[in-house]
Amino acid sequence: MELRDYIRILRTGWVLVVVMALIGVAAASVFSILSKPQFKASAQVFVSTQSGGTVQDLVQGSTFTQQRVKTYAGLVTTPIVLLPVISNLHLSMTADDLAKSVTATAPLNTTLIEISATSTDPVQAANVANGISESLTNVVQNIESTGTQSAQVKLTRVQEAEVPSAPVTPNVPINVALGLFVGLALGIGAAVLRHVLDNRIRSDSDVQAISPAPILGGITYDAKASKRPLIVQDDPRSPRAEAFRTLRTNLQFVDAGEGARSFVVTSAIESEGKSSTASNLAIALDNLGHKVIVVDADLRRPKIATYMGLEGAVGLTDLLIGRADMEDAIQQWGRGNLHVLPAGSVPPNPSELLGSAAMHSLVARLENEFDYVLFDAPPLLPVTDAAVLSKTAGGAIVVVAAGRTHRSQLSAAVTTLENVGVRLFGFVLTMLPAQGPHAYGYQTYGYGPVYAQDDVTVGKDSRRMMHRRG
CATH class of the missing domain: 3.30.70.1130 (EIF_2_alpha)
Structure with missing residues (x-):
């Protein structure tokens, strides 16, 4: 580890170091009080x-x-x-x-x-x-x-020996100093040990140690995310909304001039924020005037329809088995060019449907009709759906939850994509702390609402009326 790694460890574990130092001082003080003077x-x-x-x-x-x-x-x-x-x-x-x-x-x-x-x-x-x-x-x-x-x-x-006026032990100042030193040493050692044994992804450096793919964005943790998943729409001036716009910008640069823009948004394990990331990214792209469609390709636990407030009875599965047409399944969201294709009924064979010829044809058609096609897919490790779909689409974006995903899990997910020859566009870090050594994003440098207004004028009607297309 480099010096900056140790500094990061100390910044992360400073509470443990301080507690151990205080315990050392307290133990030395108690020992000095209980010891008989010599x-x-x-x-x-x-x-x-x-x-x-x-x-x-x-x-x-x-x-x-x-x-x-x-x-x-x-x-x-x-x-x-x-x-x-x-x-x-x-x-x-x-x-x-x-x-x-x-x-x-x-x-x-x-x-x-x-x-x-x-x-x-x-x-x-x-x-x-x-x-x-x-x-x-x-x-x-x-x-x-x-x-x-x-x-x-x-x-x-x-x-001749004289009667001493002061005891030689206990030497309270020396004991306290020694207790402080021992406490600090134990605290630093415990912090380093905890870092070494901690196999979870904490920062962008942990991700870059696994894959050279770029970090496209970092989304801070929000305890109210479940109540307002569409933060770009609900609170466009918030730091989290700006983080999604930063993700949008980085994604445009990554894929500049390389043909069809279809992305599979997935993760290593469940509950890492991939569905909310796909939804907010779609809204951010729509705010710039792009024609965007977000497809709920998670045919096991679909969430996009719920997040977007749409009816999800008819959707992707109905298209793939020929039970519905695109005009009947795709719904327009808001007044812009954002469209949503819900998952539809949960089928017994999701992997086979996503890898079918019908899915290939649907992806090609969507790429011709929309500027951006975003697929919300299941996590990579439990099932193969995302890897199969990423092979058909342009590539994958992997969402990584800081403090939740283990390095071994992310490494296995990346290996899964590499084994099928899928292009990995990059990573999106979610659930990042807003403060501390692992904080990420523009707000770390003090930016805020002043730079969060680029899309506010585009989406002044912040509470869009949602209606079904066709």
Whole structure:
């Protein structure tokens, strides 16, 4: 993934990142509150040796002392040193328990031993550190003494442990900062993981990764779409209406100068908005004065007649079986040049009808009589109707619902069209968010009603009277 992909992921999952960061801060705060304060006190012991007055004796003595320092530091946590301290301070613990709260370090190239003790009681921490330093001095004195000879090594406490005034743990600022960092890291990781595991189409880049066909348009999500499916007619100044006019313009450029203009509007799966896309695109083309017909070729679940407010008892199936003529089945919509051919009765063999010679003849006749022929076809994956019809028509336009269609589903739909040699004119993204990183369309750049007036004057009678032709 590129940097812009990560930026898009963060913009999409910023809520998750913020929540995880807050959880990290809260967890660190709770941990700091519940943790018992620990106090640390330190004492220092100086190690020296008796040596001659020559330079060589001094060098040898210094080397010997530095070697001994490491050994003495190791003695600090042994029972021989700790038991006297426990006895003197009347501590109710074992040598092993006390050793866990005691550390001894010997700075490099020095003859100093720093003894530190940690406890919930600051006074006890100082007493333990001082007691250990004194006990270590006595133990070394006894160990290094042999017979009547006194020890050549001497330990002197040069710094006495003082009672600490502030605890070393918990360190609230550091804990909170660490909790914030861990929360942010987990949040970003979760956002990236969710993006990687999410197989749904979210934006035009997801579509372009599957097919090089162009993105013809992007339609934003509208919760009221089911109540007003013909948005170009019902609210021509709305951003969604302008999006359909943008789709119309792009479609004209894609097919400029290439003969018959018949398009099958389909999708990978159901409920992606193909029927409303075909209807609104037809109205947008009609508003420019084109002679347009929209054919409901979804012979399984027809919707065009319902959307357009027409009677759908007689339609495409009646034409194909010779039970009706075109003049009886095709209905004019509004006062322009928009015509509708409903689906008619639902047949038992939709695929056979759409692939029949009668359908071929009908498509050729419609292409001769109309500037644009739009077929609303069933989705590609459940049935073969759309692929069969697209082979007869000029090509296909695939509608993709953002956040609903999976990449594998769209890829399979594109493969279905490629296998039968159908031309894919492009994609229309529907149900796009109006805001956010995946928002698409002209409104992202701040355009609005000012540029949504090109067709308003053409369709001033915004509520057209609908009547049946013939």
